Amino acid sequence: MIRKKAGVNKHLVTIGLLGCCTGVGVTHLAVMLAGFLSSKEHRKTALIEFNHAGALKALRKLYSDEKTDFNNCFEINGVDYYTVSNDREFAAIFQMGYEYLVIDFGHEWTDNISRFMQCDIGCVVGSLNEWKISRFEECVTELEGLNISGNFHYVSTFGVQRFGRDIEKNFRIKIRMVPFEPSPFLLHKETFTLLEILSHSLM
DSSP: OOOOOSSOOTTOEEEEEEESSTTSOHHHHHHHHHHHHHHTSOOOEEEEEOSSSOHHHHHHHHHOOGGGOBTTEEEETTEEEEEOOSHHHHHHHTTSOOSEEEEEOTTOHHHHHHHHHTSSEEEEEEEESTTTHHHHHHHHHHHHHTOOOOOEEEEEEEEOGGGGHHHHHHHTOOEEEOOOOSSTTSOOHHHHHHHHHHTSOOO
8 A cells, every 4th residue: 555654754855856858867767766765775765756747657557556546646666656746746745754755857957946956865867978968068067056055966877978077077076877777677786886876965
């Protein structure tokens, strides 16, 4: 059954994922991260889709059991998946006793940047492919220019790592490559190290 807890968990950690542009695999990585936290870290975890892509609708149709569906929520492998469309629905999930909330903001930079910046941990998802690297650099420039003390991880799902060296040097950041996983539900051990890094604060 879907886990509905009374009260607020004081140890709640929110992890926001925001893509630099379309097609960089934000949802794929979010599912990987939520599954890791639930299965390997044994944390009560929910994944929230707060964007207009509607990816979870297809996921729900393929994988969920009708017995575990509840309004805008369904469960797969111990992770509760939510689709929300407004701040009221978003805030309600914070009251349900989860230890981790993984929030998929898609690539809706303008609409969700303020929500993203309020997360305990932010993960900027880009691509080091030649035709997308300029947008990646624009996003890094915007965030680093805000001079805030946020905990941001920068990751690339595609491309060649050496193409990001100038960005790393100019902004004194680390861009981590996401290992290729054909299915976000079947992870290899080499992926666990990255997911552990992304689920912890930089502080």
